[in-house]
Amino acid sequence: MGILVDENTRVVVQGITGKEGTFHTKQMKAYGTNIVAGVTPGKGGGAVEGIPVLNRVKDAVDNYGANATCIFVPPPFASDAMLEAADAGIEVIVCITEGIPTLDMIKAVRFIRKCGAVLIGPNTPGIISPGKTKVGIMPAHVHKQGGIGVISRSGTLTYEVVDQLTRIGLGQSSCIGLGGDPIVGASFVDHLERFKEDSETAGVVIIGEIGGTAEEEAAEYIDREFNKPVVAFIAGQTAPPGRRMGHAGAIISGGKGRAEDKIKALKSHGITVVLNLGQLGKTAEQVFKKD
Amino acid sequence: MKIHEFQAKELFRDFGIPVPCGTVATSPSQAVDGAKSLPGPPWVVKAQIHAGGRGKGGGVRLVNGFEEVEKAAGEILSHPLVTPQTGASGQKVRQLLIEEGLDIDKEFYLGIVIDRKLECPAMIFSEAGGMEIEEVSAQHPELVLIENIDIAHGLMPYQTRNFFYVLEPLPDRSVLQELSTIMTKLYALFISKDCSLVEINPLVITRSGKIVALDAKINFDDNALFRQKEIAELHDPYEMDELEARASEYNLNYIRLDGNVGAMVNGAGLAMATMDVIKLAGAEPANFLDVGGGASEEMVTNGIKIILSDERVKAILINIFGGIMRCDVLARGVVKAAKEVEINVPLIVRLEGTNVEEGRSILQNSDLDFSVAQDMEEAAKMVAEQVS
Numbered sequence: 001m002g003i004l005v006d007e008n009t010r011v012v013v014q015g016i017t018g019k020e021g022t023f024h025t026k027q028m029k030a031y032g033t034n035i036v037a038g039v040t041p042g043k044g045g046g047a048v049e050g051i052p053v054l055n056r057v058k059d060a061v062d063n064y065g066a067n068a069t070c071i072f073v074p075p076p077f078a079s080d081a082m083l084e085a086a087d088a089g090i091e092v093i094v095c096i097t098e099g100i101p102t103l104d105m106i107k108a109v110r111f112i113r114k115c116g117a118v119l120i121g122p123n124t125p126g127i128i129s130p131g132k133t134k135v136g137i138m139p140a141h142v143h144k145q146g147g148i149g150v151i152s153r154s155g156t157l158t159y160e161v162v163d164q165l166t167r168i169g170l171g172q173s174s175c176i177g178l179g180g181d182p183i184v185g186a187s188f189v190d191h192l193e194r195f196k197e198d199s200e201t202a203g204v205v206i207i208g209e210i211g212g213t214a215e216e217e218a219a220e221y222i223d224r225e226f227n228k229p230v231v232a233f234i235a236g237q238t239a240p241p242g243r244r245m246g247h248a249g250a251i252i253s254g255g256k257g258r259a260e261d262k263i264k265a266l267k268s269h270g271i272t273v274v275l276n277l278g279q280l281g282k283t284a285e286q287v288f289k290k291d
Numbered sequence: 292m293k294i295h296e297f298q299a300k301e302l303f304r305d306f307g308i309p310v311p312c313g314t315v316a317t318s319p320s321q322a323v324d325g326a327k328s329l330p331g332p333p334w335v336v337k338a339q340i341h342a343g344g345r346g347k348g349g350g351v352r353l354v355n356g357f358e359e360v361e362k363a364a365g366e367i368l369s370h371p372l373v374t375p376q377t378g379a380s381g382q383k384v385r386q387l388l389i390e391e392g393l394d395i396d397k398e399f400y401l402g403i404v405i406d407r408k409l410e411c412p413a414m415i416f417s418e419a420g421g422m423e424i425e426e427v428s429a430q431h432p433e434l435v436l437i438e439n440i441d442i443a444h445g446l447m448p449y450q451t452r453n454f455f456y457v458l459e460p461l462p463d464r465s466v467l468q469e470l471s472t473i474m475t476k477l478y479a480l481f482i483s484k485d486c487s488l489v490e491i492n493p494l495v496i497t498r499s500g501k502i503v504a505l506d507a508k509i510n511f512d513d514n515a516l517f518r519q520k521e522i523a524e525l526h527d528p529y530e531m532d533e534l535e536a537r538a539s540e541y542n543l544n545y546i547r548l549d550g551n552v553g554a555m556v557n558g559a560g561l562a563m564a565t566m567d568v569i570k571l572a573g574a575e576p577a578n579f580l581d582v583g584g585g586a587s588e589e590m591v592t593n594g595i596k597i598i599l600s601d602e603r604v605k606a607i608l609i610n611i612f613g614g615i616m617r618c619d620v621l622a623r624g625v626v627k628a629a630k631e632v633e634i635n636v637p638l639i640v641r642l643e644g645t646n647v648e649e650g651r652s653i654l655q656n657s658d659l660d661f662s663v664a665q666d667m668e669e670a671a672k673m674v675a676e677q678v679s
Contacts, residue, residue, distance in 0.1 A: 102485075
């Protein structure tokens with residue numbers, strides 16, 4: 001179990017011949033991910049790491065049975081790559097690319113949803129179901145198979161959290177990076193709904209940050225419908241207003257999106273919030289190992 | 292990216308959105324020459340800085356004669372302008388916008404932002420113009436009208452009617468037509484220039500019945516600057532902190548803050564969380580510095596140099612969780628920096644993740660004087676002790 005991807009997932013890598021694409025194809029393959037094909041338009045016919053390179057995503061679906069994609073295409077061409085994947089019938093689209101224009105994403109998310117695909121990212125480390133498959137760029141060795149779901153808006157911060165969980169013996173069912181951009185394919189709530197139905201997942205850690213209201217919406221949903229324990233952390237308690245803190249989505253504007261409001265919303269819905277990241281592991285141990 | 296009001300108004304002109312007659316000046320005498328070329332008196336002398344609240348800080352003056360223009364220009368240019376958004380030290384004013392003064396009958400607010408939750412542009416219109424829209428929204432939400440725009444169709448005529456047919460008294464037909472045209476043009480500008488925010492506050496109707504954008508604010512999507520070359524050229528480096536400008540040349544994501552603990556971290560989320568633990572340990576971060584998920588040795592070296600250029604820094608915390616970035620690369624970058632500049636403050640290093648053993652041994656086998664922290668909490672405590 002776990003959500004969205006597992007040992008049966010058949011991955012196509014878009015942008016496989018680029019530096020990042022090739023490097024991470026190697027890493028994913030080493031972890032055991034079933035990469036069935038790569039796509040770089042114009043370079044079809046070649047191979048990377050023994051994986052056939054094709055010109056079109058459609059061919060990867062029709063001839064190699066691809067049902068997920070991992071995209072390493074540069075920002076100007078990334079929305080084209082996402083739309084191509086969705087149109088070809090890919091079910092899970094992971095877009096690693098950072099720096100895609102917001103208006104491109106507004107158009108892309110509509111189309112992808114219409115096609116019935118799930119988009120993870122952009123500007124995400126991807127998704128991993130430890131012990132089964134990894135579709136993304138996260139360091140696999142910090143993960144361990146187990147019962148905790150992780151949903152995050154960040155990259156390295158997620159590795160830190162997962163490492164703390166693994167060290168205290170709490171493995172993970174699936175870990176997902178939502179993406180650091182203002183417009184991303186799915187929200188905390190979308191994935192919480194999936195974790196709710198996943199029998200392997202016993203509890204969830206959500207890692208939010210300043211900007212937007214995704215954490216507040218998650219808080220309401222958890223209170224209303226979610227039946228498993230949740231631990232939350234929000235980065236950016238000391239962030240100054242109006243400044244973009246690395247992630248395009250991490251900006252406090254017009255008094256909205258502040259860490260303290262998010263923490264207050266989560267607490268008011270009865271969710272355990274860790275204020276000091278250094279103590280996340282310990283807190284998770286208390287909350288998740290109770291039963 | 293932000294631009295100045297006069298630059299935004301030039302874009303408005305390009306898109307056919309009416310703005311007052313105006314000219315840019317960098318000295319009092321230029322300001323007077325400018326005023327001579329404009330209809331008036333009265334004239335308005337406006338400080339051109341990115342921070343808002345200029346009026347409250349005395350950066351916007353209504354004047355009636357050439358002597359007054361010269362005096363106002365001299366005063367604004369001679370000392371930093373402090374507004375609610377600049378911080379206490381203020382921002383030096385290098386350019387002024389001199390404009391004709393207009394006789395105002397009515398003020399509106401008109402803006403477009405991205406609604407992240409609904410994933411679409413949203414146009415905001417209010418008859419309470421000239422005030423902070425956040426305040427109006429908090430106190431009189433009924434006066435703030437919002438239309439979410441479907442990006443496939445653009446702004447539709449019915450949406451402008453939704454704005455208009457609640458106004459009392461209803462303006463003349465010709466005024467409504469003109470307002471509707473301005474809304475359509477503003478949306479065209481927002482989309483074609485990859486804006487993240489456009490704001491006209493106030494959009495005025497003059498006593499002679501003309502509609503004019505009295506102020507103009509535009510922010511652009513940084514991610515789209517690669518395809519907006521002319522917009523990227525409007526960037527004003529003087530608006531940036533000197534260290535921030537240097538850091539951006541090195542492709543480092545650096546924001547200067549008020550504390551004395553310099554921090555270098557890989558990844559934006561972890562960098563924010565590191566600032567937070569520093570504060571929770573009782574110290575204040577001097578900066579946000581994300582060297583990126585896949586930083587090179589050179590970027591690490593430059594990062595250390597930038598941190599040390601801030602004379603308030605009393606200790607440095609390096610927190611790296613190696614994923615794509617390898618700990619040995621980080622270690623080599625730090626050692627190299629120490630050879631090029633003197634690291635004269637305590638250095639606390641917390642390394643974890645890919646190639647951590649190699650990274651630690653590189654640091655240990657160098658001449659570098661540093662302390663090792665086992666985890667983030669310990670790192671923050673150690674650095675807080677150094678500066679207390």
